[in-house]
């Protein structure tokens with residue numbers, strides 16, 4: 001109805017009515033079913049269908065469905081991460097990506113949508129859209145986890161609000177990530193602070209052009225408190241803060257520390273002004289009273305390029321109606337398999353399909369321990385519980401070392417094979 005009124009107004013005002021202007025809702029899904037073994041974690045990248053005509057994306061959300069098209073509840077399959085990007089287009093903030101085994105490659109993919117457990121919905125304010133050509137190709141990176149002891153097969157299904165036959169103000173996706181340009185952009189919170197202590201990680205990005213940020217959202221993991229976007233060039237003032245809402249169900253066995261069920265997002269036609277040369281700083285803040293491993297800090301905002309005054313006023317943003325900020329639950333991950341074999345005093349071991357070489361280790365405080373990745377699958381070393389949170393990248397070869405400075409019992413597992421691969425290191 002509003003669209004009809006708007007068109008009528010345009011005609012009255014003497015603007016030519018756009019030919020066949022329309023907003024459609026397109027529901028598409030990934031081309032092949034994705035198989036996930038019992039309690040398994042799968043990661044992959046593939047090309048996915050995209051809108052077949054020229055237009056603008058004004059809304060986007062994604063979920064996981066079974067082969068019958070029925071949405072999978074988190075009790076079956078947990079959506080760790082989905083990133084959708086435009087293939088063959090340079091990313092705004094990243095020239096090269098570092099791959100899973102440490103190699104780098106040119107970043108020929110523009111990231112414009114992402115979600116995890118918070119299930120983001122991208123919503124542009126009226127009049128703005130992410131331009132897309134019918135000839136553009138979309139790619140998806142996914143990480144899914146099976147919460148059940150039976151194999152499953154799923155599709156990623158995504159719903160696009162798409163406007164054709166009408167010129168909108170184009171926006172560019174600006175991906176701000178405290179571990180940008182890494183294919184697995186994780187870090188770990190040591191978690192050895194007092195109650196209410198925090199751990200922060202930041203990254204800066206210098207804006208190459210002026211414009212207004214008209215929409216955005218963010219991603220944190222379990223233990224996350226907030227993620228801030230500040231403008232260093234304007235007295236470090238806060239441009240936007242995204243906060244988590246907690247309350248996802250705990251699924252047993254606990255394979256992973258739950259993320260938030262929602263992160264606050266914004267959409268503003270006025271836009272948050274930024275100026276060419278401004279140094280933007282994104283800061284992820286986590287609870288530091290418990291270890292939180294393999295966490296992320298990402299904010300994705302959309303820039304409508306155009307002239308702005310330097311340090312122009314930031315408009316008040318409407319409250320996100322879905323946001324109920326609170327403190328993250330305290331979660332201690334259990335080891336799901338008892339480490340086996342005699343306790344050994346060694347300073348290195350290996351990981352292969354699907355075990356740690358030496359599963360019970362005793363070392364002196366201050367020792368540097370090395371894990372060697374023997375493949376053929378990718379594995380990682382991740383602290384489940386213990387004195388200091390740390391985690392290795394997921395690797396199929398190479399090695400990872402960590403200095404064990406604090407005494408105590410380090411319960412370790414592979415986050416990709418949580419029910420199979422465990423190790424315990426006692427540091428005296």
Ligand SMILES: [Cu+2]
Nearest residue numbers: 379414416417
């Ligand atoms: Cu593994």
